[in-house]
Amino acid sequence: MDLGIRNKKVIVTAASKGIGYATAKRFLEEGAHVLISSHDEQKLLDAYNKLKDIGDVYYLKADLRSIEEIKNLILKGNEILNGIDVFVYVAGSPKPGNLFELTDNDWEEGFKLLLMSAVVSIREVSKFMKNNGRIILSTSISIKQPLENLDLSNVIRLSLAGLIKSVSNQLAHKGILVNGVIPGWTLTERVDQLVKDRSRRENRSESDIINDIVKDVPLGRMALPEEVANVIIFLASELSTYITGALIPVDGGYIKATF
Ligand SMILES: NC(=O)c1ccc[n+]([C@@H]2O[C@H](COP(=O)([O-])OP(=O)(O)OC[C@H]3O[C@@H](n4cnc5c(N)ncnc54)[C@H](OP(=O)(O)O)[C@@H]3O)[C@@H](O)[C@H]2O)c1
Structure with a gap:
Protein backbone atom coordinates (compact mmCIF):
# COMPACT_ATOMS: atom_id res chain seq x y z
CA MET A 1 0.00 0.00 0.00
CA ILE A 19 11.77 4.32 19.47
CA GLY A 20 13.47 7.13 17.51
CA TYR A 21 15.74 4.71 15.65
CA ALA A 22 12.88 2.33 14.80
CA THR A 23 10.88 5.30 13.51
CA ALA A 24 13.70 6.56 11.31
CA LYS A 25 14.15 3.03 9.93
CA ARG A 26 10.45 2.70 9.07
CA PHE A 27 10.49 6.05 7.24
CA LEU A 28 13.52 4.92 5.23
CA GLU A 29 11.77 1.66 4.37
CA GLU A 30 8.88 3.74 3.01
CA GLY A 31 11.26 5.71 0.77
CA ALA A 32 11.51 8.95 2.78
CA HIS A 33 14.67 11.09 3.06
CA VAL A 34 15.55 11.04 6.75
CA LEU A 35 17.78 13.13 8.99
CA ILE A 36 18.49 11.48 12.34
CA SER A 37 19.73 13.30 15.40
CA SER A 38 20.85 12.58 18.98
CA HIS A 39 23.32 14.05 21.47
CA ASP A 40 26.09 11.41 21.32
CA GLU A 41 28.01 11.76 18.06
CA GLN A 42 29.47 8.23 18.14
CA LYS A 43 26.13 6.51 18.80
CA LEU A 44 24.58 8.66 16.08
CA LEU A 45 27.28 7.62 13.63
CA ASP A 46 26.73 3.94 14.57
CA ALA A 47 23.01 4.36 13.85
CA TYR A 48 23.74 6.13 10.57
CA ASN A 49 26.01 3.24 9.51
CA LYS A 50 23.26 0.71 10.26
CA LEU A 51 20.66 2.72 8.31
CA LYS A 52 22.59 3.93 5.30
CA ASP A 53 21.99 0.82 3.18
CA ILE A 54 18.23 1.10 3.67
CA GLY A 55 17.78 4.55 2.15
CA ASP A 56 18.72 8.21 1.94
CA VAL A 57 19.79 9.07 5.48
CA TYR A 58 21.73 11.99 7.04
CA TYR A 59 22.77 12.74 10.60
CA LEU A 60 23.34 15.81 12.71
CA LYS A 61 24.14 15.98 16.42
CA ALA A 62 21.73 17.97 18.60
CA ASP A 63 21.44 17.88 22.37
CA LEU A 64 17.76 18.46 23.06
CA ARG A 65 18.69 20.37 26.25
CA SER A 66 20.29 23.08 24.12
CA ILE A 67 18.06 25.64 22.40
CA GLU A 68 20.93 26.62 20.08
CA GLU A 69 21.53 23.01 18.98
CA ILE A 70 17.83 22.48 18.27
CA LYS A 71 17.69 25.68 16.20
CA ASN A 72 20.81 24.56 14.32
CA LEU A 73 19.31 21.08 13.71
CA ILE A 74 16.21 22.54 12.13
CA LEU A 75 17.98 25.25 10.14
CA LYS A 76 20.63 22.85 8.78
CA GLY A 77 18.10 20.03 8.47
CA ASN A 78 15.99 22.22 6.21
CA GLU A 79 19.07 22.94 4.06
CA ILE A 80 20.26 19.31 3.93
CA LEU A 81 16.84 17.88 3.08
CA ASN A 82 15.75 20.88 1.00
CA GLY A 83 12.59 21.26 3.09
CA ILE A 84 10.89 19.53 6.02
CA ASP A 85 7.61 17.65 5.55
CA VAL A 86 7.57 15.65 8.76
CA PHE A 87 9.13 16.35 12.14
CA VAL A 88 9.15 13.51 14.66
CA TYR A 89 10.08 14.55 18.17
CA VAL A 90 11.35 11.84 20.51
CA ALA A 91 13.20 12.87 23.70
CA GLY A 92 15.93 11.26 25.75
CA SER A 93 14.86 9.56 28.96
CA PRO A 94 14.61 11.70 32.09
CA LYS A 95 16.49 10.93 35.30
CA PRO A 96 14.49 8.62 37.58
CA GLY A 97 13.52 9.71 41.10
CA ASN A 98 10.74 11.27 43.14
CA LEU A 99 10.20 14.81 44.44
CA PHE A 100 12.26 14.19 47.56
CA GLU A 101 15.23 12.72 45.72
CA LEU A 102 15.49 15.01 42.68
CA THR A 103 17.55 18.21 43.00
CA ASP A 104 16.63 21.66 41.68
CA ASN A 105 19.18 21.11 38.94
CA ASP A 106 17.51 17.79 37.98
CA TRP A 107 14.21 19.67 37.55
CA GLU A 108 15.86 22.34 35.40
CA GLU A 109 17.53 19.69 33.22
CA GLY A 110 14.25 17.76 33.00
CA PHE A 111 12.42 20.93 31.97
CA LYS A 112 14.95 21.56 29.17
CA LEU A 113 14.96 17.94 27.98
CA LEU A 114 11.24 17.20 28.12
CA LEU A 115 9.47 20.51 27.55
CA MET A 116 11.61 23.37 26.20
CA SER A 117 12.98 21.03 23.55
CA ALA A 118 9.46 20.41 22.25
CA VAL A 119 8.46 24.09 22.45
CA VAL A 120 11.54 25.26 20.53
CA SER A 121 11.38 22.39 18.02
CA ILE A 122 7.77 23.08 17.08
CA ARG A 123 8.29 26.84 16.89
CA GLU A 124 11.38 26.53 14.69
CA VAL A 125 10.17 23.73 12.44
CA SER A 126 6.86 25.48 11.73
CA LYS A 127 8.84 28.33 10.10
CA PHE A 128 9.83 25.93 7.32
CA MET A 129 6.92 23.51 7.16
CA LYS A 130 4.31 23.96 4.47
CA ASN A 131 0.76 22.78 3.83
CA ASN A 132 0.23 19.07 4.69
CA GLY A 133 3.21 19.11 7.06
CA ARG A 134 3.17 16.78 10.06
CA ILE A 135 4.55 17.29 13.54
CA ILE A 136 4.42 14.17 15.69
CA LEU A 137 5.54 14.10 19.31
CA SER A 138 6.30 10.86 21.09
CA THR A 139 5.41 11.25 24.78
CA SER A 140 4.80 8.66 27.51
CA ILE A 141 2.02 6.90 29.42
CA SER A 142 3.15 9.07 32.34
CA ILE A 143 1.03 11.90 30.90
CA LYS A 144 -2.11 9.84 31.55
CA GLN A 145 -1.05 7.81 34.56
CA PRO A 146 1.92 8.67 36.84
CA LEU A 147 4.75 6.15 36.80
CA GLU A 148 6.53 5.14 39.99
CA ASN A 149 9.87 6.86 40.55
CA LEU A 150 9.60 8.97 37.37
CA ASP A 151 8.38 12.33 38.71
CA LEU A 152 10.18 14.38 36.03
CA SER A 153 8.22 12.53 33.38
CA ASN A 154 4.95 12.56 35.38
CA VAL A 155 5.06 16.31 35.96
CA ILE A 156 6.86 17.90 33.02
CA ARG A 157 5.64 15.66 30.21
CA LEU A 158 2.05 16.42 31.13
CA SER A 159 2.61 19.84 29.54
CA LEU A 160 3.10 18.21 26.15
CA ALA A 161 -0.61 17.37 26.10
CA GLY A 162 -1.41 21.10 26.40
CA LEU A 163 1.28 22.00 23.90
CA ILE A 164 0.03 19.56 21.26
CA LYS A 165 -3.57 20.74 21.62
CA SER A 166 -2.67 24.46 21.59
CA VAL A 167 -0.25 24.27 18.69
CA SER A 168 -2.50 22.02 16.60
CA ASN A 169 -5.11 24.81 16.68
CA GLN A 170 -2.53 27.48 15.86
CA LEU A 171 -1.07 25.58 12.89
CA ALA A 172 -4.32 24.24 11.44
CA HIS A 173 -4.73 27.25 9.11
CA LYS A 174 -1.37 26.36 7.51
CA GLY A 175 -2.55 22.79 6.91
CA ILE A 176 -0.04 21.38 9.41
CA LEU A 177 -1.26 18.51 11.58
CA VAL A 178 0.17 18.18 15.09
CA ASN A 179 -0.33 14.96 17.03
CA GLY A 180 1.19 12.89 19.79
CA VAL A 181 1.66 9.22 20.44
CA ILE A 182 1.78 7.74 23.92
CA PRO A 183 4.07 4.72 23.98
CA GLY A 184 3.54 2.26 26.79
CA TRP A 185 6.21 -0.21 27.92
CA THR A 186 8.36 -0.69 24.83
CA LEU A 187 11.19 -3.18 24.54
CA THR A 188 14.08 -0.87 23.69
CA GLU A 189 17.73 -1.20 24.71
CA ARG A 190 17.01 1.04 27.67
CA VAL A 191 14.17 -1.12 28.96
CA ASP A 192 16.22 -4.25 28.32
CA GLN A 193 19.01 -2.73 30.47
CA LEU A 194 16.48 -1.75 33.12
CA VAL A 195 15.19 -5.34 33.25
CA LYS A 196 18.74 -6.74 33.47
CA ASP A 197 19.68 -4.33 36.30
CA ARG A 198 16.54 -5.16 38.27
CA SER A 199 17.09 -8.87 37.72
CA ARG A 200 20.62 -8.59 39.17
CA ARG A 201 19.53 -6.38 42.08
CA GLU A 202 16.56 -8.52 43.05
CA ASN A 203 18.26 -11.82 42.21
CA ARG A 204 15.33 -12.84 40.01
CA SER A 205 15.25 -14.02 36.42
CA GLU A 206 14.76 -11.48 33.63
CA SER A 207 11.55 -13.20 32.54
CA ASP A 208 10.26 -12.86 36.11
CA ILE A 209 10.89 -9.11 35.99
CA ILE A 210 9.25 -8.80 32.57
CA ASN A 211 6.21 -10.72 33.83
CA ASP A 212 6.03 -8.30 36.76
CA ILE A 213 5.97 -5.35 34.37
CA VAL A 214 3.50 -6.76 31.87
CA LYS A 215 0.99 -7.99 34.45
CA ASP A 216 -0.58 -4.51 34.19
CA VAL A 217 -0.68 -4.62 30.37
CA PRO A 218 -3.92 -6.22 29.09
CA LEU A 219 -2.19 -7.42 25.90
CA GLY A 220 0.29 -9.21 28.20
CA ARG A 221 3.55 -8.05 26.62
CA MET A 222 5.67 -5.02 25.90
CA ALA A 223 5.51 -3.28 22.53
CA LEU A 224 8.27 -3.62 19.98
CA PRO A 225 9.68 -0.20 19.02
CA GLU A 226 8.44 -0.88 15.47
CA GLU A 227 4.84 -1.01 16.79
CA VAL A 228 5.18 2.56 18.06
CA ALA A 229 6.93 3.58 14.83
CA ASN A 230 4.03 2.18 12.77
CA VAL A 231 1.56 4.55 14.44
CA ILE A 232 3.91 7.49 13.84
CA ILE A 233 4.14 6.42 10.18
CA PHE A 234 0.35 6.32 9.99
CA LEU A 235 0.08 9.88 11.38
CA ALA A 236 2.63 11.04 8.79
CA SER A 237 0.89 9.24 5.95
CA GLU A 238 -1.87 10.17 3.52
CA LEU A 239 -4.14 7.76 5.41
CA SER A 240 -4.24 10.35 8.19
CA THR A 241 -5.53 13.69 6.88
CA TYR A 242 -8.18 14.65 9.44
CA ILE A 243 -6.51 13.95 12.79
CA THR A 244 -4.93 16.87 14.62
CA GLY A 245 -4.43 17.69 18.30
CA ALA A 246 -4.81 14.01 19.19
CA LEU A 247 -2.83 11.86 21.59
CA ILE A 248 -2.87 8.22 20.55
CA PRO A 249 -1.90 5.56 23.09
CA VAL A 250 0.22 2.65 21.84
CA ASP A 251 0.20 0.94 25.21
CA GLY A 252 -1.39 -2.49 24.85
CA GLY A 253 -4.25 -1.20 27.03
CA TYR A 254 -2.02 -0.14 29.96
CA ILE A 255 -3.80 3.19 30.64
CA LYS A 256 -6.75 2.43 32.90
CA ALA A 257 -8.77 5.66 32.44
CA THR A 258 -11.58 5.81 29.85
CA PHE A 259 -10.51 9.27 28.55
N1 LIG B 1 10.83 2.39 26.17
C1 LIG B 1 9.73 2.64 26.86
O1 LIG B 1 9.14 1.76 27.49
C2 LIG B 1 9.17 4.05 26.87
C3 LIG B 1 7.82 4.22 27.20
C4 LIG B 1 7.28 5.51 27.21
C5 LIG B 1 8.08 6.59 26.88
N2 LIG B 1 9.39 6.37 26.59
C6 LIG B 1 10.19 7.56 26.30
O2 LIG B 1 10.52 7.53 24.93
C7 LIG B 1 11.79 8.14 24.73
C8 LIG B 1 12.71 7.15 24.02
O3 LIG B 1 12.80 6.01 24.84
P1 LIG B 1 13.63 4.71 24.40
O4 LIG B 1 13.18 3.60 25.26
O5 LIG B 1 13.59 4.58 22.92
O6 LIG B 1 15.07 5.14 24.90
P2 LIG B 1 16.54 4.71 24.40
O7 LIG B 1 16.51 3.42 23.69
O8 LIG B 1 17.40 4.88 25.60
O9 LIG B 1 16.88 5.88 23.36
C9 LIG B 1 16.97 7.18 23.83
C10 LIG B 1 17.43 8.07 22.69
O10 LIG B 1 17.49 9.40 23.20
C11 LIG B 1 18.72 9.99 22.81
N3 LIG B 1 19.07 11.04 23.78
C12 LIG B 1 19.33 10.90 25.08
N4 LIG B 1 19.57 12.10 25.64
C13 LIG B 1 19.47 13.02 24.63
C14 LIG B 1 19.62 14.43 24.55
N5 LIG B 1 19.93 15.16 25.64
N6 LIG B 1 19.47 15.04 23.37
C15 LIG B 1 19.17 14.32 22.24
N7 LIG B 1 19.01 12.98 22.25
C16 LIG B 1 19.16 12.35 23.44
C17 LIG B 1 19.69 8.82 22.80
O11 LIG B 1 20.75 9.08 21.92
P3 LIG B 1 22.27 9.46 22.28
O12 LIG B 1 22.63 8.74 23.53
O13 LIG B 1 22.99 8.97 21.06
O14 LIG B 1 22.27 10.95 22.41
C18 LIG B 1 18.81 7.72 22.19
O15 LIG B 1 18.82 7.81 20.79
C19 LIG B 1 12.28 8.53 26.11
O16 LIG B 1 11.94 9.87 26.33
C20 LIG B 1 11.50 7.64 27.04
O17 LIG B 1 11.36 8.21 28.32
C21 LIG B 1 9.95 5.15 26.55
Missing part, protein backbone atom coordinates in the same frame (compact mmCIF):
# COMPACT_ATOMS: atom_id res chain seq x y z
CA ASP A 2 1.33 3.44 -0.92
CA LEU A 3 1.27 5.52 2.27
CA GLY A 4 2.29 8.68 0.45
CA ILE A 5 5.55 8.86 2.38
CA ARG A 6 7.97 8.25 -0.51
CA ASN A 7 10.32 11.24 -0.93
CA LYS A 8 8.99 13.02 2.17
CA LYS A 9 11.68 14.93 4.04
CA VAL A 10 11.73 13.79 7.63
CA ILE A 11 13.66 14.75 10.78
CA VAL A 12 13.63 12.36 13.75
CA THR A 13 15.18 13.40 17.08
CA ALA A 14 16.67 11.03 19.70
CA ALA A 15 17.04 8.54 16.86
CA SER A 16 20.31 6.74 17.56
CA LYS A 17 18.43 4.04 19.51
CA GLY A 18 15.04 2.77 20.62
